[in-house]
Amino acid sequence: MNAASDATADAVTPRPIDVWFAHYSDDHQDPSNQLIHVVCVPAILWSVIALLWCIPSPGSWFLPGFWAGLAMFATWAFYHRASRRLGFGMLAVFVLMAWFTRWLHGIYGTQTLLYIAIGVFVVAWVGQFVGHSKLFEGKRPSFLTDLRYLLIGPAWVLSKLYRKLGWRY
Template structure:
């Protein structure tokens, strides 16, 4: 079994309840988006400012590398999710809202929802076993879509 399949299967073991799956379908991409926003909000040194690069851009590179290492289709899908996350952050900023405040509030709410989902499921979140599963969650989300569309990952 390929590594990506093993990780997604292991993650899926604690995500079998339909309510928990629905919560995660909303919360996982939302947490990914707001994590980008929180990183985007951290002040950057002058050399990054010069290139109009934020910490979100810096962290996106190794994160996307991880996903491409797991699977090309997962990496491509996560690239799209990352771009959507940046567009979400720019929309918040252009609306005149304070990005870190909006993102922090959503981050807290989405994590509470995920823990509610795991309470309903009756199983601990996978990342309690291995922090790598914090990155596997969004890949698992895409895996669900790929299966529905009959796309190999």
């Protein structure tokens, strides 16, 4: 193959993140369900970070939030590999969520943070399932077909913001 045909093949072959988003979007056509996801997906993401923050850190060398930081780094690596621009956006999201979680932990302590995180987690998942119910979407959530969609949801929400701002991802 020559350089011209290589360029054509690259232009026709969608990036894996675009394939993920296309499949995810197929399960999220209803505007109300999309709005529910724009609110509930970040809430679930934050609640998972907060729940991980509440797990005691090993030894005395690590601060509270060690497990959350480890999970955010691993998840950020997934996003960064899929799309550098989305990776940097998700890094900003993780930093903001970590700061907020640290602030809440500092003011209220582990037990109250745990209760808040559980409450947000439950309410946001109820919202997600209402969005997928016959009232709105009427389709099963994507993660029931492939658990990786639990990682795609936050990036999909961020990509909607990018498109609204006219940014490429």
